[in-house]
Each structure stands twice: as structure tokens, then as C-alpha cells.
Amino acid sequence: MSLVALAGAASAISAGPAAAAVSDQDTTFVQSIHEGNLAEIAAGNDAQQHAATTCVKTVGSILVRDHSKLDSDLKALADKLDTELPALPAAAQQQLDSMRALTGAAYDSAWLKAQDDGHIQALALIDKEISSGRNTEVIAAARAARPVVAMHLDMVRGGTCHASKAAGTVRAGTGGYLAAPTSDTYRTLGAVSLAVGGLLAAIGAACMVRSRRRTAKKR
Known part of the structure; x- marks a missing residue:
């Protein structure tokens, strides 16, 4: 019996901290960021079709590229952790529908304001997960996403378009390294x-x- 107990203790020590344990916060983070990725991809595609300026169209294409990559990685992690992912939230779809009623500069202004707000909220979620998340893999995913989301925020900060902020900076999947x-x-x-x-x-x-x-x- 003592040998069994020692074997169990040895297994616990070798396993280290409960890296696979997923807290409610971890689950909420994964699901919320997935919803955010879907919203950004939809918004980016919409901007490429309806934006009036080249700058907004460019930022839209960058959002599609980066959030598609981020979400692909997130889906793989969610599958590994057996976490169910939601569909595009109705609120995000309604926001897009309302913006489509606008044209020209009015559309661009509303789109940039929405992206500014969305990326500020995303960064807040990411920072909360990094500081108080439990699952190491989810925390690592948050750290990898942070420089990408921060770059996106720089491109739309204050509701003003700065597509040049993307040149030579981090991209999704680079782990924070410089892009090509x-x-x-x-x-x-x-x-x-x-x-x-x-x-x-x-x-x-x-x-x-x-x-x-x-x-x-x-x-």
C-alpha cells in the first residue's frame, strides 16, 4: 500500500502544477476571444467592400489576415481543452448591419470607432487572462495574441486610421517577432x-x- 502511495506522489510531483486545469475564467476568455475574432473577421471583410478610403480597406484586410490566424490557433486549443466555442454574437452582426446603412466618410468613421472600442476591450480581456488565468496554455495563447491586438489598436486608435502602423510589425502567429x-x-x-x-x-x-x-x- 505504501508503494502505491509513493507511486502516486511521484506522479503528482513529475506532473508539476495542474497545467491542464481550466478555470471558468479560462473558458470565458477562450469563448470571448473567439467571438471577438469572428467579429473582427466579419468587420474586416465588410470594410474591404464598403469603406471609402484605401486606409480603412487596408486595415480591414489586415484584421481578416491576423484574426483568421489567431482564431485557427484558438480553435485547436479549444478542441484540446474540450471547450465549446460559440457562433458570431448577434450584437456584432447587428452592429455590422447598422454600419452598412452608412456610406462614405460616415461608414469609415463608425467602423474605425467600433474597431477602437473592440480592440481596447480585447486587450483588457487578454491582460486579465495573463495576470490571473489558470491554464498555462490559455495564458500562452493570450500572450501570443497581445502584440497582434495591440498593433491593430494602434491602427485605429482614437477612431483614426493609421494603416502604416502595420508595416514591419508583428503579425499573428509570429509570437511577437517582427513580420517579414x-x-x-x-x-x-x-x-x-x-x-x-x-x-x-x-x-x-x-x-x-x-x-x-x-x-x-x-x-
Whole structure:
């Protein structure tokens, strides 16, 4: 009997903290973020069809790209944790329907305001999960999503469009690392390379002149 007890204790120690345990907060977080992802994907698709400005259309496409990736990862985690995911909430669909009644600048303004509010709420949920969640995998998912959601908020902060905020920054699935360099990044690197090359050439020329002067003095 003592051997059985020791074996059980050893198993508990080797397993460490209850990493697979899922609290009510963890479940609520996964479900809420899934709803948010669905809402952002729908809103992004809608913006590409109805927005008046290229900036809003661009932000919309970025939301679709990133939230699709985030939600794909979240679904895999939900399956692993046996957590049921809800459909797109009716409130989000109603919000889209009401915005479709608007046109031009009015649509863009309402869309950006909704995205500003939505991403602020999403960040609050993420930060709460990171600070007081229980399941380590859910917390890791929240940490991975945070830089992406923060980038999105920067693009719509204050209800103003800043599509350029997405250039060369984090994307979903990168774990917070930089995205692939853009053409602007390559142009900047090229300019820096040319400047450095010119500086090295100037230094080389100066060294050559000094060497010739020393040779002439020796003669």
C-alpha cells in the first residue's frame, strides 16, 4: 500500500502544477476571444467592400489576415481543452448591419470607432487572462495574441486610421517577432547600405593617400 502511495506522489510531483486545469475564467476568455475574432473577421471583410478610403480597406484586410490566424490557433486549443466555442454574437452582426446603412466618410468613421472600442476591450480581456488565468496554455495563447491586438489598436486608435502602423510589425502567429520586411524596409536598408559603403570608400581613399605620402617621404 505504501508503494502505491509513493507511486502516486511521484506522479503528482513529475506532473508539476495542474497545467491542464481550466478555470471558468479560462473558458470565458477562450469563448470571448473567439467571438471577438469572428467579429473582427466579419468587420474586416465588410470594410474591404464598403469603406471609402484605401486606409480603412487596408486595415480591414489586415484584421481578416491576423484574426483568421489567431482564431485557427484558438480553435485547436479549444478542441484540446474540450471547450465549446460559440457562433458570431448577434450584437456584432447587428452592429455590422447598422454600419452598412452608412456610406462614405460616415461608414469609415463608425467602423474605425467600433474597431477602437473592440480592440481596447480585447486587450483588457487578454491582460486579465495573463495576470490571473489558470491554464498555462490559455495564458500562452493570450500572450501570443497581445502584440497582434495591440498593433491593430494602434491602427485605429482614437477612431483614426493609421494603416502604416502595420508595416514591419508583428503579425499573428509570429509570437511577437517582427513580420517579414516590407518593400519600404528594403529601401531603407538599401539606403543605409549605400551610405555605409560610401563612408568605407572615403576611409579607404584617405588611407591610400596617407600611404602614398609616407612612401614618398621615405624616398
